[in-house]
Amino acid sequence: MQKTVARQLMGFAVLLLLTACGETNTYVASPPPKIAVTLPVRRPVTRYLEATGYASAVNTVDLVARVQGFLQEINYQDGGPVKKGATLFVIEPDPYRLKVEQAQAAEAGARASVTQADAEYQRQAELGGKEFASKATVDQALAARDQARANLLQAEVNTKLAKINYDYTNVTAPFDGVATAHQVSVGELVGAGAPTQLATVVQLDPIYVNFSINEQDVQRLRADQIRRGLSLARAREELQKIPIEAALQTESGYPHRGVLEYAAPVVNQSTGTHDVRAVFQNPERALLPGNFLRVRVPVGQQRDAVLVPDVALGSDLTGRYLLVVNADNVVEQRKVETGPVEGELRVIENGLKGDERVVVGGTLRAIPGQKVDPQVQTAVAAPASQ
Numbered sequence: 001m002q003k004t005v006a007r008q009l010m011g012f013a014v015l016l017l018l019t020a021c022g023e024t025n026t027y028v029a030s031p032p033p034k035i036a037v038t039l040p041v042r043r044p045v046t047r048y049l050e051a052t053g054y055a056s057a058v059n060t061v062d063l064v065a066r067v068q069g070f071l072q073e074i075n076y077q078d079g080g081p082v083k084k085g086a087t088l089f090v091i092e093p094d095p096y097r098l099k100v101e102q103a104q105a106a107e108a109g110a111r112a113s114v115t116q117a118d119a120e121y122q123r124q125a126e127l128g129g130k131e132f133a134s135k136a137t138v139d140q141a142l143a144a145r146d147q148a149r150a151n152l153l154q155a156e157v158n159t160k161l162a163k164i165n166y167d168y169t170n171v172t173a174p175f176d177g178v179a180t181a182h183q184v185s186v187g188e189l190v191g192a193g194a195p196t197q198l199a200t201v202v203q204l205d206p207i208y209v210n211f212s213i214n215e216q217d218v219q220r221l222r223a224d225q226i227r228r229g230l231s232l233a234r235a236r237e238e239l240q241k242i243p244i245e246a247a248l249q250t251e252s253g254y255p256h257r258g259v260l261e262y263a264a265p266v267v268n269q270s271t272g273t274h275d276v277r278a279v280f281q282n283p284e285r286a287l288l289p290g291n292f293l294r295v296r297v298p299v300g301q302q303r304d305a306v307l308v309p310d311v312a313l314g315s316d317l318t319g320r321y322l323l324v325v326n327a328d329n330v331v332e333q334r335k336v337e338t339g340p341v342e343g344e345l346r347v348i349e350n351g352l353k354g355d356e357r358v359v360v361g362g363t364l365r366a367i368p369g370q371k372v373d374p375q376v377q378t379a380v381a382a383p384a385s386q
Helices: 004-019 094-129 136-167 215-227 234-240
Strands: 036-037 041-057 060-065 069-074 087-091 171-172 175-181 196-202 209-214 241-247 256-263 273-280 292-309 315-316 320-323 331-337 337-342 345-350 358-360 375-377
Touching: 041 337, 094 136, 094 273, 175 273, 209 215, 209 292, 215 273, 241 273, 241 331, 292 358, 358 375
Parallel strands: 036 375
Antiparallel strands: 036 358, 041 209, 041 292, 060 196, 069 087, 087 171, 175 196, 209 273, 241 256, 241 292, 256 273, 292 345, 315 320, 320 331, 320 358, 337 345
16 A cells, blocks of 8 residues: 555656656846936026135224223123123222312413413503513513413313323223123222233124135136126225125034125235135124134026036046936946035036936946936935935
């Protein structure tokens, strides 16, 4: 019984082998990989000069004690805002007020002496005309009158000086700004021997942003002005209307707007750069003196620029490149020259005509020379390389 079952199984196996030998084996190629592609964007773009700058105060003044005395009052909060003309420090005023009163009294006495000397001279001059007074007496009266007038002039000057020193006892803010921490304390002797620094007032609104552009860019700007037929005076007027954009190192984009305010008349020989300065309104004090900033200056507009997603760009030892899919759906590597970034897009200066399909997704499967299955997407929504 067992031998019969074994012979039946063996016969079934032989039958299967004979059946398999009668079939033909064929290779089926895998389909091309799907690759995300996008068409370049063509649109006008503004060209910029980019630089690194720093902020500086429009006005910075050290407040000093210009008269000697004990500090009597401090009338502001350290680091707080101050208004032009506001009294920030008071140096004991009483001694200087008394000096003003003393000078005014001396001035009043000198004025009385002038009145008396004038009257005496008039009497002596009349007597001299009638030959009742000698010429020497008349000359003495004239000299006394002139001396009295000179004494009055000196007294008036002394009064003005006393008032100036008295005014110096009130140290005021020269402009709207922010005052630093005070350097002296109430009751401390200041102004002894030399001016004593009390604090510093810094103007924060508006604020300067200083930066430099290279000599080639300066020449390019001048050539553009000549091409547009601008006179030197008109070119200077237009220069001061150029909008400037800036951003702190931690900010995205360029949220701060200003205008070009000054351009140095010479090129720095040691650096080959042109120093320029912009002024920015700064009501929120977002910019502080000493901040480093990214700065860009518009220098013209390119009407028909070619842009691709920045994520599509690759690089090797020879430079930047893009992967494109030709009409036969075959991947090609295209060397390109890049320009500035516009949001998530990058300007392509050379290397693209603008109608190619650029690989933006699945780049690891996009092998130059290999056929792919391109899936078209929009440039704005292009995904990152996989």
